Amino acid sequence: MTAKALRGSLAYHSGIAAEGIVERAYEERGAEIIERRWRGRAGEIDLIAQLSDVTVFIEVKASSRHDTAATHLRRRQLERICISASDYMAKHAKGKAMRIDLATVDGAGQVRIYENISFDL
Template sequence: MRAKTDDTTTQRGREAETLAARVLERRGLRVLERNFRIRGGEIDLICRDGSTLVFVEVRLRSRSDFGGAGASITPSKQRRIILAARHYLAGKPECDCRFDCILLDRLDESHLEWIRHAFSADA
């Protein structure tokens, strides 16, 4: 029975990322990659906002028992995202970058919160 729950969670996560990508594109960003993975880290969306590279973490939490979507982006999770971003940037020309978060409490654009500069690689 566990596999069915995991499949549903994975599917809802994909739907959240698709919704986030659509919103970001409508607001002028260009999605370059989805689900960039390395050993030890993953980035949900990599976008370009003008000359800035934007690494986006998408979080969907329908329950707030443990603090909601924003609280789930722990310092440990941030370090894994930063690690993946450093791998992505390796060998590429230097450019400005930032880390944004898209938070959802349901799969509905009206319940989407976009936090620009949510955290820093210097933290």
């Protein structure tokens, strides 16, 4: 395996592990995970949860520190998530409330959730 392929494999598996950790954190809050890695026309949404009457679209970022992980979400990616979230709502959840959360996982496996994020789009 080449060094590039190894890095890609490690990043993929790290992402899957982080998503699992975040999934459990939301379930502990009473949410039901209804989709994993859902793909809309603009891209993938890591997790979609139902929390009471709110559909929550969750972007998961992992790094050694929460603040570093949070910086990995860029405006353009959030714009793509918004488009895909709108696709999902149009097909599956008409008339329900929604929000987009950023969940970061640090090197110790701790989760920090930033609810209803925006870049003032």
